[in-house]
Amino acid sequence: MSREVDVPALVEGVLAGDRRVMARAITLVESRRGDHRERAQELLVELLPHAGGARRVGISGVPGVGKSTFIDQLGVDLTAAGSKVAVLAVDPSSARSGGSILGDKTRMSRLAVDPDAFIRPSPTSGTLGGVAQATRESMVVVEAAGHDVVLVETVGVGQSEIAVAEMVDSFLFLTLARTGDQLQGIKRGILEIADVIAVNKADGPAAGDARKAARELAGAIRMLRGHTDGGWDVPVLTCAGLTGEGLDEVWAKLVEHQDRMKASGEFDERRRTQQVRWTWQLVRDALEHQLRSHPGVRTAVPDLEKAVVSGELTAALAAQQILETFLARRP
Numbered sequence: 001m002s003r004e005v006d007v008p009a010l011v012e013g014v015l016a017g018d019r020r021v022m023a024r025a026i027t028l029v030e031s032r033r034g035d036h037r038e039r040a041q042e043l044l045v046e047l048l049p050h051a052g053g054a055r056r057v058g059i060s061g062v063p064g065v066g067k068s069t070f071i072d073q074l075g076v077d078l079t080a081a082g083s084k085v086a087v088l089a090v091d092p093s094s095a096r097s098g099g100s101i102l103g104d105k106t107r108m109s110r111l112a113v114d115p116d117a118f119i120r121p122s123p124t125s126g127t128l129g130g131v132a133q134a135t136r137e138s139m140v141v142v143e144a145a146g147h148d149v150v151l152v153e154t155v156g157v158g159q160s161e162i163a164v165a166e167m168v169d170s171f172l173f174l175t176l177a178r179t180g181d182q183l184q185g186i187k188r189g190i191l192e193i194a195d196v197i198a199v200n201k202a203d204g205p206a207a208g209d210a211r212k213a214a215r216e217l218a219g220a221i222r223m224l225r226g227h228t229d230g231g232w233d234v235p236v237l238t239c240a241g242l243t244g245e246g247l248d249e250v251w252a253k254l255v256e257h258q259d260r261m262k263a264s265g266e267f268d269e270r271r272r273t274q275q276v277r278w279t280w281q282l283v284r285d286a287l288e289h290q291l292r293s294h295p296g297v298r299t300a301v302p303d304l305e306k307a308v309v310s311g312e313l314t315a316a317l318a319a320q321q322i323l324e325t326f327l328a329r330r331p
């Protein structure tokens with residue numbers, strides 16, 4: 001990124017749907033440099049009135065469940081039907097694991113060359129908070145550029161799903177048919193945030209097992225979640241990203257989920273709540289960053305931690321000393 005950032009040119013290019021400008025705008029919102037952050041906020045303020053119109057769908061599942069194959073197929077189906085599709089990703093571990101990077105274009109070979117699709121891999125550096133922030137801001141960029149579907153890919157581990165659930169309208173969880181206790185491999189937390197579940201790779205001879213697994217899972221979810229009057233019963237479908245079987249049904253359920261939420265007012269409420277929670281998350285992140293980079297705090301922390309570990313100091317007293325150091329001597 002060059003030193004001079006021409007915000008009006010970025011706004012114009014993004015609104016015109018210029019892919020190279022979109023990529024530059026996203027590089028800007030991903031940057032942690034202070035002056036870049038300022039320019040990024042100027043850009044986002046201009047783009048915000050043009051954003052918000054997309055269906056935002058989170059897609060998660062363990063590595064190997066078939067996410068990229070699924071998104072590639074779903075994406076080309078959607079663009080064939082006239083949509084403009086953006087794929088974003090949240091995977092703070094991708095830099096460290098060195099393996100597949102979510103949202104990697106080589107993993108979605110047909111969508112990557114589709115003129116109506118825009119794929120952006122996960123930012124590879126930073127904390128989950130930083131990566132999630134970049135992805136949320138990238139979402140503003142792709143929506144302002146006219147994409148009416150935003151798919152946010154994440155992995156079925158850790159806190160990433162929670163972060164993604166906080167930025168999408170509906171959450172699709174992909175899983176595989178497993179024998180035995182269906183709930184064993186699937187964390188309870190996922191079941192609580194999933195709006196639609198699909199047992200993937202339900203093609204060929206595996207189809208029967210997948211349908212059986214889906215029925216068992218549906219039963220287990222009903223027990224876990226109970227049923228609320230007028231609430232959404234999480235559907236468990238089967239599909240195969242590789243052949244495209246069942247993808248229409250999965251998409252139809254995601255659309256139905258959003259239509260139901262819109263009709264009940266829950267949709268607007270969810271987006272409003274997300275914005276407010278997001279604001280406070282940013283406040284917490286910024287405060288923690290300031291706290292940890294405060295010279296006095298940095299000097300005091302190793303000894304205080306040692307004292308807590310050895311039992312010389314209680315955690316509460318150590319916390320108090322850290323806060324006093326932070327608040328007393330601003331750098």
Ligand code: GDP
Nearest residue numbers: 062063064065066067068069201240241242243
């Ligand atoms: P990801 O790690 O979740 O993104 O999974 P991939 O999309 O890379 O798929 C992992 C492997 O599963 C690849 O070898 C795919 O070819 C295979 N695969 C993906 N979807 C299907 C499917 O629907 N059916 C079958 N039989 N294999 C699939």
